[in-house]
Amino acid sequence: MTRRLRRIAPLAFVLCPLAAATPAAAQDSATATALFDRGLADMEAGRYETGCKAIAESHRIEPKPGALFTLAICESRWGHVATAFAHFGDYLALHEQLTPEQKVRQGERPKVAKQEREKLAPLVPELALSLPPGAPAGTVVKRDGRVVDGAALGVSVPVDPGEHVVSTQAPGGPVQEARIQLAHGEKKRMELQVSGAAAPSADGTSSRRTAVFAAGGIGVAGLVLGGVTGALTLGKKSVVREHCGSRIGLSDETACDKTGMEAADSASTTGLVSTIGFGVGLAGLGAAAVLYLTEPKQSDTTAHATSRGIRAGVLAAGPDGVVLGASGAW
Structure with missing residues (x-):
């Protein structure tokens, strides 16, 4: 191998993976662009469900400030005020991390995002879910199909207005489901019901x-x-x-x-x-x-039971x- 080839060979090993990754990255970018364009068209036509989902997927594939801002606008028009409020906040946080040149390209978006958050704030409903005293350990709570972390129980959290489905399931017990309706700006607390006893513990209690x-x-x-x-x-x-x-x-x-x-x-x-x-x-x-x-003997948590x-x-x-x-x- 000549001296020139020996100099080129290490550089080739670095450039080859980059060259191989470029078509995939370009394809992802094209997919994100197509999804964004379709979502924007659906949003402008009032088809918010398909429009917002397409824009959200576009932002997931290729995160961009403009896509996040547009997603917040779409969710707001759809009536998902809590989701829109959160997206506008995410956009403003992301905007702070941009370079001066990138901030210039965002134009009036930061100003609009702040104004929209101020309008949405009083419209955001809040819901606090809690388990009844004595609920079996390991009881799973879900809201709209998603598990609610134990630390979030009893805490008032923002949710979108409309109907929400909440469920509980004790270990080994049946699922108990309930529905709750929330209006704009409404705040509710709900103590959930739990059906069925806990599954037998390791000691056969x-x-x-x-x-x-x-x-x-x-x-x-x-x-x-x-x-x-x-x-x-x-x-x-x-x-x-x-x-x-x-x-x-x-x-x-x-x-x-x-x-x-x-x-x-x-x-x-x-x-x-x-x-x-x-x-x-x-x-x-x-x-x-x-x-x-x-x-x-029972654990400390039940040691003082009647x-x-x-x-x-x-x-x-x-x-x-x-x-x-x-x-x-x-």
Whole structure:
């Protein structure tokens, strides 16, 4: 290789990538120009939806101050006052970064942008979204299909007037959707609703809690059944006493008339059911107590939650019936 070629070779390695990139850049610029021209034509014809979207895409492909300014004008005419207000602000911030020569080429645009922002400011609606107290951790909030950052919840933010769709979804729960209408300059606060419980955590807390409820429910049902059938048994025994032995003139205390025999048979059946009911009830409440007392400790955020428990049973029993009781807090 000659000395001249050796000097040219390194320069070629630098220029070749630039040369290769030039057609692509030129193509992007042509695409951006075509989109801008089409968007401008649609905007002037009042087709703001297609016009603004085309101008926005043009600015995305090839960011230019003029395209951003025109996009702000389009959004303003479309009625998207919050979006237009933001775009005018972005244009003014960008204008400050231009060189003196570039600023001259912008002409009256900065002045117009400032005037438009002043006109739009009182027309911009604001919306503050918040979750209800006790909403499950990890609940996702969306506004018009976009996720709302947790830091923005409870904060009044500018939005365009018109209808907005907001939704919430707890981990493992269904999506709950709501719609809200905002007029120009209106400010609203909205506490969202959350449906469904959180998905089971890593330590199985939710599944354990379900088991506690199930066992407790079976226990209460068992005690109620035992109490009711026990009361019936006591009632039947009083009938037996009235229709057996000396009460009906017989010396054999085990001898009964027809009514006494029927009552004795019925008392035997209800007595057995009562015994089984109390057994199931006590076993169910015992299992619920064990599950509850051995549940892993909750995190600090729920450490001060209201104490929970359940008590149920027969408070009193006698020949005339029984008194049942059940109380609890969950």
